[in-house]
Amino acid sequence: MADADRKLSSVAILGIGAVTPLGRNLDVIAAKLKEPADPSDAVRQVSDELLADTSLSRNLRRADRFTRMAVMAAVDAWKAAEAACIGVALEHVGMILSSGFGPHCRGFKFLDGLIDEGDGATSPTDFSHSVHGAALAYISGLLDIRGPSLSVTDFEIGFEQSVQLAQCWLAEGMCDRVLIGAVDEVGEVLLHCASRMLNEAAEVSPGEGAMFMVLGPGGSSGAIAQLDATTNPHAVDLLLSERPVVAVPSRGGPGVEAKERATFTSYFGYSTSTAAFQLLGGLLRLRETGVSESIDNAATLRTSSDAQLATMLLERISR
Amino acid sequence: MSRSSALISGVGIVSGAGADTAATLASFRDGIRHISTTLPFESSITCPTFQVESPLPVLPDGQNSSRTLRLAMAAVREALTNAGIERFDAGTRVGVCIGTTVGCQLNCVPFYAAMRNGGNPPLDPVSDFLKTNVSQAVGKLLGVRGPRLTVVNACSSGSDAIGVAASWIRAGVCDVAIAGGADEMYIVPVAGFWSLGVMSLQPCAPFDKNRSGLNLGEGAGVFVMESEAYARSRGKSHQFEVAGFGSACDAHHLTAPHPEGRGLDAAVRAALMQARIEPDDVAFINTHGTATLDNDRAEGKVISRVFGNQIPFLSTKGFTGHTLGAAGGLEAAFTLLGLREGWIPASMGFETPDDEIALVPVRRRTEVAGKYALSTSLAFGGNNAALLIGRVG
Numbered sequence: 065m066a067d068a069d070r071k072l073s074s075v076a077i078l079g080i081g082a083v084t085p086l087g088r089n090l091d092v093i094a095a096k097l098k099e100p101a102d103p104s105d106a107v108r109q110v111s112d113e114l115l116a117d118t119s120l121s122r123n124l125r126r127a128d129r130f131t132r133m134a135v136m137a138a139v140d141a142w143k144a145a146e147a148a149c150i151g152v153a154l155e156h157v158g159m160i161l162s163s164g165f166g167p168h169c170r171g172f173k174f175l176d177g178l179i180d181e182g183d184g185a186t187s188p189t190d191f192s193h194s195v196h197g198a199a200l201a202y203i204s205g206l207l208d209i210r211g212p213s214l215s216v217t218d219f220e221i222g223f224e225q226s227v228q229l230a231q232c233w234l235a236e237g238m239c240d241r242v243l244i245g246a247v248d249e250v251g252e253v254l255l256h257c258a259s260r261m262l263n264e265a266a267e268v269s270p271g272e273g274a275m276f277m278v279l280g281p282g283g284s285s286g287a288i289a290q291l292d293a294t295t296n297p298h299a300v301d302l303l304l305s306e307r308p309v310v311a312v313p314s315r316g317g318p319g320v321e322a323k324e325r326a327t328f329t330s331y332f333g334y335s336t337s338t339a340a341f342q343l344l345g346g347l348l349r350l351r352e353t354g355v356s357e358s359i360d361n362a363a364t365l366r367t368s369s370d371a372q373l374a375t376m377l378l379e380r381i382s383r
Numbered sequence: 384m385s386r387s388s389a390l391i392s393g394v395g396i397v398s399g400a401g402a403d404t405a406a407t408l409a410s411f412r413d414g415i416r417h418i419s420t421t422l423p424f425e426s427s428i429t430c431p432t433f434q435v436e437s438p439l440p441v442l443p444d445g446q447n448s449s450r451t452l453r454l455a456m457a458a459v460r461e462a463l464t465n466a467g468i469e470r471f472d473a474g475t476r477v478g479v480c481i482g483t484t485v486g487c488q489l490n491c492v493p494f495y496a497a498m499r500n501g502g503n504p505p506l507d508p509v510s511d512f513l514k515t516n517v518s519q520a521v522g523k524l525l526g527v528r529g530p531r532l533t534v535v536n537a538c539s540s541g542s543d544a545i546g547v548a549a550s551w552i553r554a555g556v557c558d559v560a561i562a563g564g565a566d567e568m569y570i571v572p573v574a575g576f577w578s579l580g581v582m583s584l585q586p587c588a589p590f591d592k593n594r595s596g597l598n599l600g601e602g603a604g605v606f607v608m609e610s611e612a613y614a615r616s617r618g619k620s621h622q623f624e625v626a627g628f629g630s631a632c633d634a635h636h637l638t639a640p641h642p643e644g645r646g647l648d649a650a651v652r653a654a655l656m657q658a659r660i661e662p663d664d665v666a667f668i669n670t671h672g673t674a675t676l677d678n679d680r681a682e683g684k685v686i687s688r689v690f691g692n693q694i695p696f697l698s699t700k701g702f703t704g705h706t707l708g709a710a711g712g713l714e715a716a717f718t719l720l721g722l723r724e725g726w727i728p729a730s731m732g733f734e735t736p737d738d739e740i741a742l743v744p745v746r747r748r749t750e751v752a753g754k755y756a757l758s759t760s761l762a763f764g765g766n767n768a769a770l771l772i773g774r775v776g
Contacts, residue, residue: 155631175496183426188575192637194575196535197764198764200632204765213765214543215534215535217535222532229532232551232556
């Protein structure tokens, strides 16, 4: 994702929805981000009460936590972008969902049946819900979205790569809007593994949640901010990296200068969807006007283990 | 050349139909099915499957445990050789986009069973899993940098991965892309499809009146794709391209296709539109053709509606079984081979026309002539994908 790659334009963020350990309401989440983070190393989980959305309960009666988080965040993002989607054909709306582990808790529930009852007597419902694409199937059915639908996975830079793909889809006219999100859940098995694999001095706790955005072509009316996952910024107001003191150098170029650095992992916890929640934190900071500091743009940066640089540059539309 | 310029420079395949392209073509030519009657793990289920019997590449420690990754690398190596690429220069941006289902799920049964019983089993299966995300691992094994995504769109994953790679190349975010699908035979999909009641106890018979369900298979199918500029820079001319790609969601049901094939219809028409061609320009169709009642009926309706009842079509799953995340990659490769060779094999297993399907697949090896051919995929979640492979020039 070097600057030389740039044939793609920034895209417009038209709506956001999130289900997080801090809540589901964006104003509430923004307010909590201004308070000190919980210093404990407790797992950052989404509360069961939050996932008991009565308005969706009929549609979600067989859905698990993963799918519930995804559906609620996607529905909220879609509602938030409603005005900016008037006249857009649902056949021209695409969807991309990124997750490192997918609905793995449902997968282990399927394995419970396999181990306890034998491989000839497993649950078809658990099987069909254990595939990564189950959440988007729910979302498409609920919102009647009928364009391209893509579930992807990567342990490191899946969300950033999804944003870049959304830029491709919008640029080539494959879609007029893209509902894009990242979802991860923490369950018993991941916690068991994390407790044994992570260093006791690990600075962050595991976390879960879902974050969705509706993206449209750059310049779309009603945009909250502009987003670009194809450029390497060299100077930004706010640099979002997983650890606040780490400056991530761009590949073969200078480091990124920033007026301010921040991280939100201590609020949302760490997961393979961390970039989405960093972006959410950045968006909520940009959304605030009249604050003392001038934050007009923000960049999320991280490197993969093979030293690939993934960036997303977020820019305020107007004050 | 059509508007799209994602050139195909290499093809790699491995499946129950053959260890590589040459072996696969021999099976297709002779109409031979290599059916396995035993599963490679302990199971109470007895069903025909299509397994890869040939040796697979040996990978570094921690990655060798993933048969899906080894299948993928077998196909990648053949595709790179076929493309005439020994290694990539440091500045070449190489995208990797592979689709899978089994390869993306942390579902090691012995580990989970031990953990569930309160034990602390060795974490090797988990750390190995973290090293074998297919696209990440392929990129690292090749030492390349560029965009990467592992597509987990169930049975359309391989087709969707090729569509993603074509978008990357057209948008200029990479020079070369390695794209397709890979999946191994594993107890979880066997038990899962068994639970859904869609597995046949007989060799599968796509589009046949008496079809009784699918057979599972394993394999990998991969394209090496490149931009016109990169092809020019290495002095290569190409015969084929991804001329069009369409993807659409049914918004109907988690596991069953829309009865009228609504999403598939939209995907096919989108692919035709992207390639700027008409249905009459398509020489043949390699269908998804799983041999389930619902899939074949819906697919038959769409083909009849869009292309009429005379177009040659087949399902290659009679040779490979349903290879899940690999299916789209394998079948795109078979589609290209049909165009290249000028013939398509018999749609194995088909004998008796179904009154509910208005057209019948080819019953014998059939000569085909034309510039374009279509490969279709349908998946859990209501995903549908259509890939148009075109002859360049």
